[in-house]
Amino acid sequence: MTKQSKAILQALGIKKFFKKESNHHLVLDHIDFTLFENEVVCLLGKSGSGKSTFLRIISGLTEPNEGKVLWNGKEVDAPIPGVSMVFQNFALLPWLSVLQNVSLGLDALNLPESERRKRALTAIDQVGMDGFESAYPRELSGGMCQRVGIARAMAADPIVMLMDEPFSALDVLTSENLRADLLDLWEQKKGRLRSMIMVTHNIEEAAAMADRIIVFSSDPGKIFSEIKVSMKGDRDENNPEFRKLVDQIYQHMSQAQVKYKQSDIAQKTTPLTTRLPATPLSELTGILETLANTDDDNQYDLSDFAEEHLLDVDNLFTAVEALEMLGFARVRRGKIFLTNEGYQFAEADILNRKKIFSTQLLTYIELARHIRSELDQNNDHEIDKSILIQKLDEHYSEEISNEIFRVIVDWGRYAEIFAYNDRTEQLSLEDPK
C-alpha cells in the first residue's frame, strides 16, 4: 500500500433525508468519500448515524437526495455489477440449500450451468463450508450462516465487497474467528476483489481489520474524522500499538458525540428538540454505581470500561450521552468521570435517587421542564401525547419522535414529576391509580 492507489468508488456531496409530509428528517449531511484500490475501510459510528444508509447509497441500492456516486468515474443510478453485499442478518433464503443460496448470486450472470456450479462450490470451499452444500439455513448456526453469506458474495466475483455489520449478530468468539478467516480470504485476494467496506459499531473490530477508519457522528450523519492505520505488526490485544489504536478510536468516537452536542466545558441545558438517548434507566444506574466504586478518582478509560463491562459502542455512547445530558458524568479525552451529582446519586437510596434525578431532569432537560410547566398551567393538568409528538415531528421522523417521547415519559415517571396513561395517551400531574 505504498504507492497511491487508484480510486474505484467515489461519493460526492451525498445528502439523504427521509421524507415526511411536510418536512424532511436529515439522515446524511454532505458526505464526501473515496474508496481506493487495495484497502479495507471501516465505517464506524453509533446506530442512527446513517452509516448503513450510506453503504446502501454507494452500492446503488438507494438513491441520495443530493450528490452523486461515481463508479470508475461513471455516475451510478442502479445497483453496481461488481459489488457484492454481506448482510447483518445474513439474508439467506430459508427455502434454498446452501449451494442454491450461494448460486443465487450468480443467477443473473448468464453463465452455463456447469460453470455456475463450479464457482459456487469453490466459494463454499473457500469459507470452509464444504460438506454442507445440501443443508438448509435452519440447520446452520449463526456463524455458519454468515459464512454462507460471505460465500455468496465471493461467488459473484466482486470487485468491491460491502459488509453491513456482518458480525454484529454473532457472539464474540464466533465473530473473532470469522473475522480472522475473512482477513485470510482478503489477503489471498482471489479473483477480481480489490477493496472492502465494512460498516460496524464495534471499535475493536474496526481496529483489527481496517486500513482506514471513517468515524461518523450522528443526527445528521456526518463524517467526523478519518483515521489511517499503518500498523505493521500483529493486530491483537497484546500488541501495545494495537491498544493505542483502540484508545485513539475511542477518543475520536467520544469527540464525535461531543461535537454534535456543541456543548463545551460548562454544562448546558439540553434544548427542547434534542434527540434523547434511549438507554434504560437501570443501565444508567448500573454505570453510575460502577463508576462510583472505582478506586482512582472516579475516572475511567472509556475503552477499558466498555471492554470490562461488555458494552458495545452503541450502548456505551448512548448511555454516556444520557449521563452527560443529565449532568451525572463528563467525558474528556476518552475518559469518563462522575460529577458531584452523579456521585451523590450513586450513593443514595431509592427515594433520594428519585429526588436527585428529578432535580437534574428539571435543571438540564428542557423538554421535561416544558412538560412540567405546561401541566402546571393547564386547567385540567393534562397534555395529550399527540401535542408533544407534533412538536417533535417538526424535527424528526415519527419513529424517532416516538422514541424521544418514550424516553421522556420513562424519565419523568421515574422522577415522579409527571404521570402518563398509555390508554388515554395523556400526560398528567397526578396518576390517580
Add this chain to the structure above:
Amino acid sequence: MRLRRFDNNTADLTIFNSWDIIISCLIIVIFASAAWSITQMNLPLEKIQSQVISLDISYLPLYTFRSIIRMLLGLILSLWFTLTFGTWAARSFRAERIIIPLIDICQSVPILGFLTLFSWGLLMLFPGSVLGAECAAIFAIFTSQVWNMTLSFYQSLKSMPEEYNELCSIYHLTPWQKFLRVEIPHAMPSLSMNMMLSLSASWFFVVASEVINFQVYSIKLPGIGSYIQQADDAGNLYAIGYALLAMLFAIILSNQLIFNPIFHWISRYQNQQGQEYRSWLVTACSKTKWVKSLFQSLSKIYISILNKKPKKQLDKIGNSKLNPDAINRIWAFIEITLVTILGSLTVYGFMFTTNINEVVTVFYFGFLTLMRIITMLSISIIIWVPVGVWIGLKKQAPKICLPIIQVLAAFPVNLIYPLMTLLIIKYQLDPEIWVSPLIILGTQWYILFNVIAGTMSIPKDLKIATQSLQLTTLAKWQSLILPAIAPDLLTGIITAAGGAWNASIVAEYITWNGKTIVATGIGSYITEATYNNAYNFQALGIIVMCIYVVAINRFFWAPLYQYTQNRFKI
C-alpha cells in the same frame, strides 16, 4: 448414506423401478380423468337436462370426482387471481388502494345471491351448451376460495424482509427470478394454509351452485351437490349419508395428494420444531428413478429459462418521474367517480324498479336476519370461546383436535339442513326460530379456530406469571385470556358474521321431500325472488344485504378491530 447410493448405482442399471410404475400410473390416471371430465363440460344443454341425477350409490364416485374437478379448477383460477392481483396490489401503491378495499367488500358480500345473475350471463355466452352453467358453478366456487388467499399473499409480500429485496437488487435478479424464487416461497406457508381453508369452505358452494334454476332452465350439473339436492327432494336420508362419506373421502384425498406434499416441502425449511410433515407421496416420488429424472430435467429446463438474462438492463420498476401528489389526486378522482357511478346506479335501481314500500320491507327483512345472526353469534361465542381456550391451553390438544375440526369445518352444513327440517316438521317447531342455528352452523368454526390460535400464541411467561400469582379462574380470564385473545376472537367473529349472511340465503328457505320451510328474512326473500324469476326484487334484496354487510363492517367491526389491535396487542 453415500455408500448405499453407490451400491444402488452399480447393482441396479434399470431405468425405472416399481415405484416408477406406481407413480406413473397415478399421474396418467389423474391426467386422463381430468381431461375426460373437462370434455364433459361442453355437452349440449338438452343432454344434461334430460339426464336425471341418480341416487344410486354406484354413481356417487363419478359425481364426487366431477365436483372435485370443479373445485380444483376454481382453486387454479383463485391461484391465478391471487398471484396476479395480490402481486399487483403489493407492488403498486395505486393498485393497492383500489384492489384491497374491493377485495374487502367482495369478501363480505353475499356471493350466492349473484349466482343466478352470473349464470344468466354465462349461459348467454355459451348458447346451447352446458359450459355456461359449468362456468357459473366454477365461478361461484372461485369466489368462495379466492379472497382470503389473495389477502394472505398480499400481506406476505408486504411483510417481506427488506434485506430480501436488497439481496435481489444487489445480485441483479430479474423480476421473474425474484417472484418465483423469493416471493412465492416466502408467501407459501400462509398461502397454503389459506388454500386448504379455501378448499374446505368451497364445499358449501359446491352444494349450492351445482343446481341452477333460471327461467325455463333447471340445470343439475352432475356432481355431489346435485346429488345432495336430489336426495333432499326425494327425502332420501341414506343418500345423504353416502354423500357425507364421499366428501370425507374427497377431503382426505385432497389433503394427501395436494396439501401434504406442499407441507412436506415447507417443513423442510420452516423453523418450527416438532412440526415435521411427512407425505407418502413425496417419499414415493423420491424412490422412483424415471419419474425423478423426468422431474429433474423439467426443473433444470425451468431454471435455465428463468436464468436467461433479458436483453435490456432492468431494475427500477414503477419509478415514474410523475409527481406522486398529482398521481394521488388522479386516483382519488377515479375512486370518487367510481363510487358516484355505482351509488347513482343503485339509487336509480331503487327508484325505478321497485316502489318505496318494497324497499322498506326488504330493510325490515334484513333487520330480522341481522337479529338472527347476532343471537346465533352470541350463542356460539358462549360455547366456543371456553372450548377454544381449553384446547389452546392444553399442550397436546391442538395436535389432535385441529385436524378433526378442520374436517368438521369442511363439511358443508347444507347436509344438516334436511335433519333440521325433519325435526321442525315432526315437532311442529316454529321455523322462524329453529332455522336460525343453520345460519351459523357452517361459519362458527372460524370463531373456534381463531380462539385456539389466539390462545396458543399467548406468551408462555404470561401464563406462568398468572399461575404464580395464583389468580382465581375469573381473574385469570379477565386479566389475561380475554384481552389476549380479543383480536383473534374478533377476526373470527367478523369472518363468521360475513359467512352467516351468505348462509342465510340457503338456510332461510329449505326444501325437503317436497315441503318448503321458510323463515322470514332477507335470505329467504332473495331465494324466493330467484325461484319466481323476479329479478328486480332479487337485485333489491342483494343490494340491501350488501348495504347491511358493508355498513356493519365499516362502522362497527373496523373501528372495533382497530381498537382491540391497539389496546390488546401483545
